[in-house]
Amino acid sequence: MTESMLTGTSSPAAGAGALLSLLRDGRARTRAELVELTGLARSTVSLRLDALLSQRWVVPADDVISSGGRPATAFAFNKSARIVLAADLGATHARLAVTDLAATMLAEQEVEMPIARGPEAVLTWLVDAFRELLTECDRRLADVCGVGVGLPGPVEHDTGKPVNPPIMPGWDGFPVPDWLGARLGAPVLVDNDVNMMALGEYWAGRSGAEHLIYVKIGTGIGCGIISGRSLHRGAQGAAGDIGHIRVPSSEENVVCRCGNVGCLEAVAGGAALAARLHAAGHETADSRDVVRLVRAGDTEAIQLVRQAGREVGVVLASIVNFFNPAVILIGGDLAGAGEHLLAGLREVIYSRSLPLATQHLSIRVSELGDRAGVVGAAVMMIEHMLSPEAVDQALSA
Numbered sequence: 001m002t003e004s005m006l007t008g009t010s011s012p013a014a015g016a017g018a019l020l021s022l023l024r025d026g027r028a029r030t031r032a033e034l035v036e037l038t039g040l041a042r043s044t045v046s047l048r049l050d051a052l053l054s055q056r057w058v059v060p061a062d063d064v065i066s067s068g069g070r071p072a073t074a075f076a077f078n079k080s081a082r083i084v085l086a087a088d089l090g091a092t093h094a095r096l097a098v099t100d101l102a103a104t105m106l107a108e109q110e111v112e113m114p115i116a117r118g119p120e121a122v123l124t125w126l127v128d129a130f131r132e133l134l135t136e137c138d139r140r141l142a143d144v145c146g147v148g149v150g151l152p153g154p155v156e157h158d159t160g161k162p163v164n165p166p167i168m169p170g171w172d173g174f175p176v177p178d179w180l181g182a183r184l185g186a187p188v189l190v191d192n193d194v195n196m197m198a199l200g201e202y203w204a205g206r207s208g209a210e211h212l213i214y215v216k217i218g219t220g221i222g223c224g225i226i227s228g229r230s231l232h233r234g235a236q237g238a239a240g241d242i243g244h245i246r247v248p249s250s251e252e253n254v255v256c257r258c259g260n261v262g263c264l265e266a267v268a269g270g271a272a273l274a275a276r277l278h279a280a281g282h283e284t285a286d287s288r289d290v291v292r293l294v295r296a297g298d299t300e301a302i303q304l305v306r307q308a309g310r311e312v313g314v315v316l317a318s319i320v321n322f323f324n325p326a327v328i329l330i331g332g333d334l335a336g337a338g339e340h341l342l343a344g345l346r347e348v349i350y351s352r353s354l355p356l357a358t359q360h361l362s363i364r365v366s367e368l369g370d371r372a373g374v375v376g377a378a379v380m381m382i383e384h385m386l387s388p389e390a391v392d393q394a395l396s397a
């Protein structure tokens, strides 16, 4: 056992991870610039740079910077150094991607894949589908540094195991990270899909809000929270489950799938709206059918969606007062109803929240749309792999 293994931090390259973090903004910098930026000795910067160059986390940039004297080589983050596999497994559809270390899609696929088929069937399919995607973008499994997966149910953060997921029969407690990790040979992180969507949106608008809420209104309703630039998961990973908050409504006696009555999801979720329209004689099976009716100008569907917007708004108004987000992004199938949904939402949020909290509040439809979850799953893995501590550890191994 070497001394560096015993002490952990005595590697000469310790601190290289922090240097890499600086370069991840995409700008190439010279040695002199890095010395100035970090305040470190030139020899220290060189040592850390050499460690990053040896693993190709950093490469000499094409642009050579000349500052009057002799030209100096600039160094840049090498976003192609490794690749990441990402999956957003929804209730009925799955979206997969291979990305580089800047979450740029190298290959992607969206297919129908019911999560209710159970973990072994879905994950066996996933491993094969990832292999095909890798072939498509001419990369190998050996280039993969990690796998990020979003699941449509509660996930215990520490273990990555689903916990009593209501629409995922057979998945309760299934060791997804171990199972996938053994077959793909890379670390696997698993989280709830709405958390991934919030992270994806935050990443996409990187220079923007530090505090944001992503609300998914599909069959069910849930939200992901970015607080002070990072995902807020809560103690067990259950933060943001707003679908089961009780709301005052004319439908307040309706029984929810969780067993309680009057839950937001049972009143205003896509499944609830589809069922109500179906009972009124429409051919609606799910939230996508509801959106189709709204887009066709059906007044009954429009009124129902506006009312659902108000009901979600009641819960969000409390959250705005409590959490003071700068941005609320609305995603999920029902977001396809656009302004009809947002009108009801805004009406209640602006009238019921504190003026200071709504002064600069922006409420809009998700920018990444269906891609938010898969982008977020990739970002979760990238942030994990490229954290300064993880990079230092990889370099000292």
Ligand SMILES: [Zn+2]
Binding pocket: 243, 244, 256, 257, 258, 259, 260, 263, 265, 266
């Ligand atoms: Zn409920």
